[in-house]
Amino acid sequence: MELEESWQEAVATLGGRLAYRFARPELPARALIHSSWAAERGKAEENNERLEFLGDAVVDLAVAALLYEYDPAMREGDLSRRRAALVNESHLALLAGEIGLGPLLRLGRGEEQSGGRAKPSILAAAFEAVIGAVYLDGGYPAAHALLGRLFAPWVAAPPPLGQSDSKSALQELLQERYGAAPEYLLESEEGPPHARRFAVAVIFRGRVLGRGEAGRKKEAERRAAAEALAGLEKKDGPALARGDLLW
Structure with missing residues (x-):
C-alpha cells in the first residue's frame, strides 16, 4: 500500500x-x-x-x-x-x-x-x-x-500503585475472603465514535458493589472497582477484617 x-x-x-x-x-x-x-x-x-x-x-x-x-x-x-x-x-x-x-x-x-x-x-x-x-x-x-x-x-522500579490497581486489589480481596471473583457488566455505551462513554458495574454474588464511567471500557472498570473498594472499606470494614460474609 x-x-x-x-x-x-x-x-x-x-x-x-x-x-x-x-x-x-x-x-x-x-x-x-x-x-x-x-x-x-x-x-x-x-x-x-x-x-x-x-x-x-x-x-x-x-x-x-x-x-x-x-x-x-x-x-x-x-x-x-x-x-x-x-x-x-x-x-x-x-x-x-x-x-x-x-x-x-x-x-x-x-x-x-x-x-x-x-x-x-x-x-x-x-x-x-x-x-x-x-x-x-x-x-x-x-x-x-x-x-x-x-x-x-x-x-x-514500577510506578506507584493507586486507583489504577483497583481491579487487582478488589479481586484479590474477594478471592481471599470469599473464594470468588467479581464480574464486570457493561451497562451502557453511548456517544459518537470519537467521544464514546462506557458505564460499567462491578457485581459480586448478585450485588452491585460499584459503578464507573470513562471514555475507555477498561478505565470504567477500574473506576467501578475503586468505588467498590471504597464502599467496602467504609461499610464493611469490620466484616472484612474478620472475614465474615458481606451479606
Whole structure:
C-alpha cells in the first residue's frame, strides 16, 4: 500500500522512535488515526480501535512475561499488582509521551481544539494500537522485544500503585475472603465514535458493589472497582477484617 507523503513521514518518524522498521506501513498509519479524524471524513470504521483491542492483549501478555522473568520469586498477587500498575491508562500515556506519539496522531477538529494530543485516554489507546500494529507486522517476538525495551526501566522500579490497581486489589480481596471473583457488566455505551462513554458495574454474588464511567471500557472498570473498594472499606470494614460474609 502506497501512503501519501505526510503519512510516510509520520510512519518513518514513529519507526525511528521505536527502532523498528515496518514492512507494512499501512498498519502504523492506521494506528495513528483517532476515531474523531475518521468520523469527520465519513470513514468512521477506519480508525485505530481494532488495533487498540489487539494491542491491549499483547501488552498484558508481554508485561506479564517480563515480570515473570524478572523475579522468579514474585508471588502471583504481587505479579498482578505490578502488572496493573504498569499497564494502566496513565502509565501507557506516559510511555506514549516518551516516544512522542501525541504530535503524530490524526485527530478531528474537536479533539484537536480540546487538547486531545495530551489526553491520557487517547494517548494510551494509541500506544496500544501501535503495539497491535507491531504485532501484526512482525509477530509476537517483535512486539515482545519492543515492549521489553520500553518497559525495562519500569519493571525494575514500577510506578506507584493507586486507583489504577483497583481491579487487582478488589479481586484479590474477594478471592481471599470469599473464594470468588467479581464480574464486570457493561451497562451502557453511548456517544459518537470519537467521544464514546462506557458505564460499567462491578457485581459480586448478585450485588452491585460499584459503578464507573470513562471514555475507555477498561478505565470504567477500574473506576467501578475503586468505588467498590471504597464502599467496602467504609461499610464493611469490620466484616472484612474478620472475614465474615458481606451479606
